[in-house]
Amino acid sequence: MAKHAKNITERDRLFELTDHRDEFLKYVGHSQKNLRQLLSEFPSVDLPINIVLGELLPKVSIRYYSISSSSKESPDKMSITAVVVKYGIETPKALTNSDKSHVVLKKGLATTWFERIYEEKQSPRALEGAAGGLPRFHIPLTIRTSNFRLPKDLKAPVILVGPGTGVAPMR
Numbered sequence: 001m002a003k004h005a006k007n008i009t010e011r012d013r014l015f016e017l018t019d020h021r022d023e024f025l026k027y028v029g030h031s032q033k034n035l036r037q038l039l040s041e042f043p044s045v046d047l048p049i050n051i052v053l054g055e056l057l058p059k060v061s062i063r064y065y066s067i068s069s070s071s072k073e074s075p076d077k078m079s080i081t082a083v084v085v086k087y088g089i090e091t092p093k094a095l096t097n098s099d100k101s102h103v104v105l106k107k108g109l110a111t112t113w114f115e116r117i118y119e120e121k122q123s124p125r126a127l128e129g130a131a132g133g134l135p136r137f138h139i140p141l142t143i144r145t146s147n148f149r150l151p152k153d154l155k156a157p158v159i160l161v162g163p164g165t166g167v168a169p170m171r
Contacts, residue, residue, distance in 0.1 A: 004051070007044035014042060031091045032106060063110040067143070078143075084111040114139075 002014035017024045028038070035056055039045055047056070069079035085108025117139065150158065 001038065001042065001045050001047065001056075004047050005042060005045045007042075010042045010044050014045075030089075031104065032089050037104075060109065064144075067146075082111050082114065084108065084115045086112075 002011050002018065005011035005014055017027060027033075033041075035052070039047070065080040065082055067078055068081040069077060071078075085106075087106050088103040089106055091102040091104060
């Protein structure tokens with residue numbers, strides 16, 4: 001980013017951040033600033049799209065969710081149970097150039113997208129079509145076969161533990 005800053009002060013500040021790890025962690029790392037936030041704070045930076053896509057934006061990893069609906073109860077419907085990830089990160093007073101700290105709301109990528117789709121489906125515009133021939137609320141997904149099986153004996157006691165999966169498989 002520093003190499004593409006047209007303003008000398010911004011360029012110097014960006015190089016300072018790259019040269020001093022503690023300063024970088026304080027300014028970018030601890031507050032979890034993203035590329036959009038950094039570009040808004042350094043407006044003279046004019047990045048070529050190949051740099052943005054090839055070097056700066058992280059590759060989006062696959063999200064795995066457990067199906068929480070029953071194919072026997074609802075054979076034509078599949079549901080997942082997920083928590084919409086939202087949390088605040090406080091920016092220290094020293095970084096805000098004021099006597100007040102600032103809280104930035106961070107949101108999960110996939111769960112926030114699901115929430116947005118859900119809210120849009122509730123709106124009056126929901127019946128309008130989408131461009132490109134895809135259904136308006138198209139969600140690409142793949143279903144993996146699970147090894148999870150309950151005992152055949154329905155009276156057998158079962159202890160269900162869901163580390164990282166929450167309650168979805170238990171439902």
